Amino acid sequence: xxxxxxPRLISFExxxxxxxxxxxxxxSTLRSAYWVVLVSGFLEPVLxxxxxxxxxxxxxxxxxxxxxxxxxxxxxxxxxxxxxxAMTGALSETTFNFFGKMKFVRLYEGILATPVRPIEIALGExxxxxxxxxxxxxxxxxxxxxxxxxxAARALAxxxxxxxxxxxxxxxxxxxxxxxxxxxxxxxxxxxxxALFLFSGTFVPPTGYPAVLRWLVEVTPLYRSVDLVRxxxxxxxxxxxALDVAYLLALAALGLTVAGRRMERQLCK
Amino acid sequence: xxxxxxVLEFHLVNYRRTWRSSALTTLVMPLLxxxxxxxxxxxxxxxxxxxxxxxxxxxxxxxxxxxxxxxxxxxxxxVFSYFEWLKVYFAQAAAPLRVADILxxxxxxMLFRIVLxxxxxxxxxxxxxxxxxxxxxxxxVVALLVGLAVAAPTVAYAAxxxxxxxxxxxxxxxxxxxxxxxxxxxxxxxxxxxxRWVAYVFPLWHGVELSRDAILGTSPGxxxxxxxxxxxxxxxxxxxxxxxxxxxxxxx
Amino acid sequence: xxxxxxxxxxxxxxxxDFLIHARGLVKRFGDFTAVDGIDVDVRRGEAFxxxxxxxxxxxxxMRMIGCVSPPTSGVLEILGLDPRRDGPRIRARLGVCPQxxxxxIELTARENLTTYARFFGIGRREARRRADELLEFVQLAERxxxxxxxxxxxxxxxxxxxxxxxxxPEVVLLDEPTTGLDPQARHLVWExxxxxxxxxxxxxxxxxxxxxxxxxxxxxxxxxxxxxxAEGSPRELIERYSTREVVELxxxxxxxxxxxxxxxxxGERLEVLPDRVLLYVxxxxxxxxxxxxxxxxxxxxxxxxxxxEDVFLHLTGRTLVD
Numbered sequence: 001x002x003x004x005x006x007p008r009l010i011s012f013e014x015x016x017x018x019x020x021x022x023x024x025x026x027x028s029t030l031r032s033a034y035w036v037v038l039v040s041g042f043l044e045p046v047l048x049x050x051x052x053x054x055x056x057x058x059x060x061x062x063x064x065x066x067x068x069x070x071x072x073x074x075x076x077x078x079x080x081x082x083x084x085x086a087m088t089g090a091l092s093e094t095t096f097n098f099f100g101k102m103k104f105v106r107l108y109e110g111i112l113a114t115p116v117r118p119i120e121i122a123l124g125e126x127x128x129x130x131x132x133x134x135x136x137x138x139x140x141x142x143x144x145x146x147x148x149x150x151x152a153a154r155a156l157a158x159x160x161x162x163x164x165x166x167x168x169x170x171x172x173x174x175x176x177x178x179x180x181x182x183x184x185x186x187x188x189x190x191x192x193x194x195a196l197f198l199f200s201g202t203f204v205p206p207t208g209y210p211a212v213l214r215w216l217v218e219v220t221p222l223y224r225s226v227d228l229v230r231x232x233x234x235x236x237x238x239x240x241x242a243l244d245v246a247y248l249l250a251l252a253a254l255g256l257t258v259a260g261r262r263m264e265r266q267l268c269k
Numbered sequence: 270x271x272x273x274x275x276v277l278e279f280h281l282v283n284y285r286r287t288w289r290s291s292a293l294t295t296l297v298m299p300l301l302x303x304x305x306x307x308x309x310x311x312x313x314x315x316x317x318x319x320x321x322x323x324x325x326x327x328x329x330x331x332x333x334x335x336x337x338x339x340x341x342x343x344x345x346x347x348v349f350s351y352f353e354w355l356k357v358y359f360a361q362a363a364a365p366l367r368v369a370d371i372l373x374x375x376x377x378x379m380l381f382r383i384v385l386x387x388x389x390x391x392x393x394x395x396x397x398x399x400x401x402x403x404x405x406x407x408x409x410v411v412a413l414l415v416g417l418a419v420a421a422p423t424v425a426y427a428a429x430x431x432x433x434x435x436x437x438x439x440x441x442x443x444x445x446x447x448x449x450x451x452x453x454x455x456x457x458x459x460x461x462x463x464x465r466w467v468a469y470v471f472p473l474w475h476g477v478e479l480s481r482d483a484i485l486g487t488s489p490g491x492x493x494x495x496x497x498x499x500x501x502x503x504x505x506x507x508x509x510x511x512x513x514x515x516x517x518x519x520x521x
Numbered sequence: 522x523x524x525x526x527x528x529x530x531x532x533x534x535x536x537x538d539f540l541i542h543a544r545g546l547v548k549r550f551g552d553f554t555a556v557d558g559i560d561v562d563v564r565r566g567e568a569f570x571x572x573x574x575x576x577x578x579x580x581x582x583m584r585m586i587g588c589v590s591p592p593t594s595g596v597l598e599i600l601g602l603d604p605r606r607d608g609p610r611i612r613a614r615l616g617v618c619p620q621x622x623x624x625x626i627e628l629t630a631r632e633n634l635t636t637y638a639r640f641f642g643i644g645r646r647e648a649r650r651r652a653d654e655l656l657e658f659v660q661l662a663e664r665x666x667x668x669x670x671x672x673x674x675x676x677x678x679x680x681x682x683x684x685x686x687x688x689x690p691e692v693v694l695l696d697e698p699t700t701g702l703d704p705q706a707r708h709l710v711w712e713x714x715x716x717x718x719x720x721x722x723x724x725x726x727x728x729x730x731x732x733x734x735x736x737x738x739x740x741x742x743x744x745x746x747x748x749x750x751a752e753g754s755p756r757e758l759i760e761r762y763s764t765r766e767v768v769e770l771x772x773x774x775x776x777x778x779x780x781x782x783x784x785x786x787x788g789e790r791l792e793v794l795p796d797r798v799l800l801y802v803x804x805x806x807x808x809x810x811x812x813x814x815x816x817x818x819x820x821x822x823x824x825x826x827x828x829x830e831d832v833f834l835h836l837t838g839r840t841l842v843d
Contacts, residue, residue: 014609014642017642018609018640018642021636021639021640021642022640024636024639025625025628025636025639025640028628028632028635028636029625029627029628031627033432033434033435033438034432034434036434036438037434037437037438037441040438040441040442041441043441043442043445044441044445047445047446047449047450048449050449050450051449051450051454051455052306052310052449052454055449055450055454055455055459055460056306056310056314056454056455058455058459059314059318059323059455060310060313060314060315061315063313073313105623105625105626106621106623107623107625109589109619109623110619110623110624110625110637110684111640112589113587113589113612113615113617113619114612114613114637114640114641114688115608115609115610115612115613115640115641115642116609116640117608117609184290187290187291187293187294188293190294191293191294191297191298191301194298194301195301198301198302198304198305198306198309199304199305199309203305203306203309203310204309204310204312204313208309208312267589268589268590268591269550269590
């Protein structure tokens with residue numbers, strides 16, 4: 001085996017290959033009903049877009065962006081739903097499912113008896129969450145373009161942004177899953193996720209909130225994600241969006257580090 | 270009747286252990302929706318809906334919607350796991366209980382949870398000063414009707430599926446669309462003709478309308494009878510179906 | 522099953538004579554010392570056992586050897602490598618069958634093997650070939666497309682053993698391979714493990730069943746309280762720590778001790794258990810005759826050959842399975 005002779009030179013390659021084998025395992029678990037669950041996940045943000053963006057939007061009319069530009073309400077809501085979809089896609093794999101695999105079915109114990117390392121399991125699961133998130137994002141931007149809520153070129157630019165959002169939330173989700181103790185805690189996570197979904201500048205700009213609340217909202221990861229995607233969608237990018245990207249990258253790095261360390265500590269004791 | 274009450278008691282005893290974690294979803298979630306959409310989005314709806322401020326307009330719809338959420342929450346995973354994972358129903362069937370007692374007792378507990386969630390929401394709505402009429406407490410009766418109209422067929426569904434993936438599918442393809450397009454957030458008059466008829470068929474819209482009439486103090490007229498009849502039809506069909514499914518699983 | 526690559530390429534490293542080499546190995550969890558300074562050497566091709574009751578430190582030792590649990594202190598070399606540095610490289614050459622089956626319940630029997638093979642970087646086609654071969658080997662070919670859950674305990678264990686073989690390991694670690702199985706399933710597992718041993722695979726196993734240790738192990742250590750209390754082949758251990766035969770006597774009395782004095786002088790040694798008295802003797806028939814000559818009338822008498830259970834009793838004053 002080459003890996004035994006040249007461990008230093010190709011250890012990184014081995015790492016990505018081993019992480020990929022974890023992703024591949026998830027792919028082989030797809031069964032009929034779960035396929036539908038997985039793919040139909042894109043439906044949720046679409047339904048919200050039509051109900052709130054289009055339905056309630058008819059009662060609202062236009063809305064003014066912080067940059068001063070005026071856009072239709074659906075145009076305002078759509079990018080936020082895209083960011084939220086990227087978040088949901090990533091979190092659904094890395095919280096509930098990840099926790100179950102780690103603590104409940106002891107799947108990772110079996111994998112760790114092979115050359116695969118904890119951090120590689122984390123990376124493999126994250127890659128899987130990305131695949132899932134990307135399916136949702138692609139479906140959603142297609143709908144946005146069809147409804148004339150953005151242009152095709154901007155839609156293409158939004159896809160890498162949704163990947164970054166997915167990585168950041170996926171890493172965060174895994175880190176949280178290594179910390180929580182019981183299934184009941186997922187009720188809390190779901191409530192927190194829903195609060196983020198409602199108040200991260202998704203349906204109304206936080207400019208109307210009291211100062212403290214507004215400051216709080218603006219440091220949440222979903223707000224930064226919405227800000228990034230909305231700027232790309234409406235073509236109003238600036239320096240603030242560089243900050244969004246840096247924020248999400250830092251979150252991803254932090255989440256992965258915590259998740260990898262804590263997995264190692266819990267599984268290899 | 271006492272047999273059914275003993276089943277209800279079992280569920281209530283269970284609830285005493287778990288109410289804290291479910292309190293979060295029954296109280297906090299609707300409150301978040303009210304703040305996010307009613308207060309937040311409402312601030313941008315100029316002139317309200319038909320002269321009623323947006324917040325006041327959606328509160329009755331949210332109460333009916335809360336009843337729906339509570340009904341679905343209690344009628345999906347708990348029922349599925351009592352068959353598949355925890356086998357509680359089979360244990361009850363080994364006692365001298367009829368299928369109707371087991372099913373009825375559990376449905377009675379669901380109604381208790383539904384009316385509790387609706388009552389909490391109603392109290393919060395009162396605190397926000399969004400209740401316009403003395404008829405408002407009647408929304409609790411509406412909540413019970415909507416709750417049973419949703420819970421009974423959902424129980425039948427949860428008793429029939431082979432994997433909990435199908436429960437997620439139900440949430441995604443039925444529950445979420447129903448809560449978003451049944452006139453809770455915007456009048457269904459603006460929906461395309463076909464979708465409007467879909468809303469007419471499903472139970473939530475009827476509950477939303479009745480609940481809105483009660484809280485805003487408007488008379489539903491003869492249409493009110495149609496709403497009630499529709500909801501009762503869902504209740505009856507659902508209970509019948511659930512009984513058939515339970516029989517098939519428990520009496521072999 | 523294809524012939525296993527038994528003969529190692531001439532050892533690249535002198536310590537490779539011992540596939541596993543431990544000196545003063547310690548594992549602590551907080552204040553609790555699970556493994557308390559043990560020395561172990563496992564040679565290529567042998568079947569090596571850790572015998573001891575629950576809580577003796579066997580599983581902790583196995584997890585350290587499996588490179589999923591870093592030693593607290595001491596020397597540990599596996600295949601001539603340091604598990605602290607070379608975990609993945611070592612694990613690539615090990616097969617692990619854990620005490621509790623952790624098969625992938627979302628996959629079929631065959632997929633469990635092919636997916637696992639992928640974790641070792643084995644190509645898809647080769648993974649499929651090995652999976653079919655191994656399913657045949659553990660007699661599960663007919664259940665290849667069955668999910669894991671409906672399989673019986675014995676089948677799951679055999680599937681786990683097949684999974685441990687998928688990377689054609691040089692050493693297979695088996696943590697209590699037959700605990701919880703019914704007698705028929707145990708014999709089937711033993712028979713398959715014996716086949717592996719014949720193929721030259723090095724087996725390292727833990728057990729608290731003496732018959733399992735006697736059946737499978739060329740050499741074993743007896744562990745108690747995190748320490749090794751004896752080492753040798755089953756035969757050597759019995760010769761060293763026990764007599765050729767044992768007579769088990771049950772008396773109709775609440776306290777068997779009352780009879781101990783009256784048995785004094787028969788055989789080399791005597792052990793009193795709550796429900797019976799054991800006489801360690803060279804000739805069981807002769808000893809039984811002596812018991813009757815002293816006009817003691819036990820409710821039952823059983824003369825048998827000595828076993829590892831007797832060795833353990835002698836070393837620790839306790840029985841293996843409580």
